[in-house]
Amino acid sequence: MSSPLSLRPAITAAAASYKFPLLRKKNTISSSSSSALPMASNPAVQIGGFLAKKNYEAPPWASHLSPLPKHTYSLGHLPTPIHKWNIPNLPENTELWIKRDDLSGMQLSGNKVRKLEFLLADAVAQDADCVITVGGIQSNHCRATAVAARYLNLDCYLILRTSKVLVDKDPGLTGNLLVERLVGAHVELVSKEEYAKIGSEALAELLKERLLSQGRKPYVIPVGGSNSLGTWGYIEAIREIGQQTKTSNDEIQFDDIVVACGSGGTIAGLALGSKLSNLKAKVHAFSVCDDPDYFYNYTQGLLDGLQAGVETRDIVNIQDAKGLGYAMNTSEELQFVKDIAATTGIVLDPVYSGKAAYTMLKDMAKNPTKWEGRKVLFIHTGGLLGLYDKVDQMASTMGKWQKMEIAETIPREDGTGKMF
Template sequence: MALMPPSLSPVADLSRSSPLSLHFSSISGGNSAPSASPEQFSSLVWGSKLPSSSPFRSQFSVAGRGSDIPHRAGTSVQAAQHWSFHKESRERRGAEAMGSRAGVLETEELEEVSMERQPMLSKAPYVPPSWATHLHAIPSHFYSLAQLPTPIHRWKLPRLPNGTEIFLKRDDLSGMQLSGNKIRKLEFLLADAKAQGADCVITIGGIQSNHCRATAIAARYLNMDCYLILRTNRTLVNEDPGLMGNLLVERLVGAHVELVSKEEYIQLGSIVLGDLMLEKLRAKGRNPYLIPVGGSNSLGTWGYVEAVREIEQQLVQGKVEGISAFDDIVMACGSGGTTAGLALGSHLSTIRAKVHAYAVCDDPEYFYDYVQGLLDGLNAGVNSRDIVQVVNAKGLGYALSTTEELKLVQEVSELTGVILDPVYSGKALNGMLKDMTENPAVWEGRKVLFIHTGGLLGMYDKVNQLGPLISNWERLRIPESFLKNGDGCGKMF
């Protein structure tokens, strides 16, 4: 597939006439939970109160809320082929009370319903896991953007409770220039954008948002322009945002960057800002597609429903050394989509692990409600509080790191070679280890899967804080006698 070069269209400064101080930047080209009232939240989840052409409206189908959208063409027939297996499997799970979890389904049965990975950048029909065929609406297609499956390996952390074993799911290795967990959602979201004839996408996040960077790359791969609304400090909103970390990648691939202050973001919320950009681009003759903060809507949730099928297969097929089942799944929760997909998938599948989401922004009650909206958008028929435990791990706040959190990131890197980002996985690990220290009996003997959601480029935003923690260097002192008598074979040419 030929890639279209970035547009070099002239700059339009929209900030002069707008009270929002959105800055349409002359440059070409955080992720946080959206700030929204209950009414705005309903808009994001159900697609109500949005224009009839809004991309959100076609992504959800719930009786009594929005339009009733049937399974898309090409999906229902394929899904129906698995209904009898699905029914039999669920009956067997009930009869056996999930006695051996991952061992309930045979390898051959799991292979029967596996998602076929197509060549990179290609589009393919989507058939859901057999245990998810009752969810609605089922995506019709996905784009193959990620490098999957991501591996799982033991993670030998120190000072764990007796008998506790930690395994690491390396979604930081999902490809797409270190896009981490974001790319799983984008496989479905961008397929929907293409199906609607979009020529560009819009998304929103913090100034060092991993999701925004992943969206910019994936959109360019699929020949779409990308418009980013990035939240920054009030004192910096009128300045060039620079080329550090995720911003460098976004600008290299030609994303159009607009800045908004944190105060404006809090006052208006992501939905209003996104709608404003939709209107401006449509006025220019574009056909934009709006992706919410973190890609976290009900359609994006399918990315981690599918990830559970991947974990299920890795266990049954013996791809995880020395283990056949997990007791717990742990991850950072920043916008809710990854949490919703993992919790729902674990609940419906043979995994049946207890899911712990460590919130890196907002409070647990916010996420219980937000995840509930995503589940309801899939007609899941479950209560979020029954399938996930949300724990407050935000510390000083979103993207703000304590010395304790950064010290843990540094120590884990030195001990295990695994580098965690300080905004998401670093906070989640810090929260989990605190729980284990305070409640060791609860975690003793547990087999825990920690999802590394990526975000390495965001480390560049913490260079000044990390610097004092990393001092392992000194100048090599070469004896004068060696300098005088050396044979010169080490000289550089």
């Protein structure tokens, strides 16, 4: 008799040849996709509007910007809630609130959703059959793009930056990688050294040319979805915040908005929207990679691309929060993430919002008069799957477990406690 182990090759071959006939549907976008499964038809009318394509009408205070988007897709669960964030030891009379963009979805979550609503509408309008984007090995943006693309019947190609020693190895299934690979994204690895020498734009262009030669119709989405079109995601978020504060019983008027900065598009939209609207909150960005001067210059390019006619340095304050470097954490930062979760129930990601909140509270402690008596809105940009990449580093901060003590005198009878 054959052992189970000896049957594995045959089982694997049978599974590979099975075509899942129940999932077969006519593909509405022509492509030479190499996906194992045929792509589902593009969503049309949906209950409640989710995944629906909509005509876009800009807020009146932003209608002079150019170019204006024509369409958007409904990809996020919006509006995301705003609530008080009860962190202890704030400066006197300072109120801290949090906008939960981490709750904009699950697979497709965080701040990237808002940008992708505009970027993927443009990709579909250009008759693309696949999208290309670039990021770190645990990029939240790449994971969100992979999910959103699959929702809209587009193949997704991800160029992921990793270490030189791992670039020739299977990247595994930790955190964001698990979701990306589950939804069928094509993963292309590049070393950090090659990335630094070639750059994200050139790498995306190389892949685009290869796909074009194969008869594909690729659409390139930049790192973090941060271009002038993606900026509309957070211009629109400012309109959402304004509507939420108007309908609040307390009629909150925020003095400050605080957010992590990793690619520039989120802060560009928030700062420009706050400047043009009635919100008029001062935007503070905490950069988790590169330095403030880089982001001032890059964000200026995004604003110029919208013909905004404003200077970045006049509408946003950018501070360095990268610490050891992008996606690298000190033990103090990880302990902070743990302490905030244990104190307030809010789980921050270690790469973006965790570093931003950590540096914000350090600044509040060092310069309390700067924040005293102000109402501050912190934007939680999501990225919780990134925590799985920090499990080993965070293990020492975890406690509160033990074997349950059950006295021998407690009656015991087989079958009493049913397990379902």
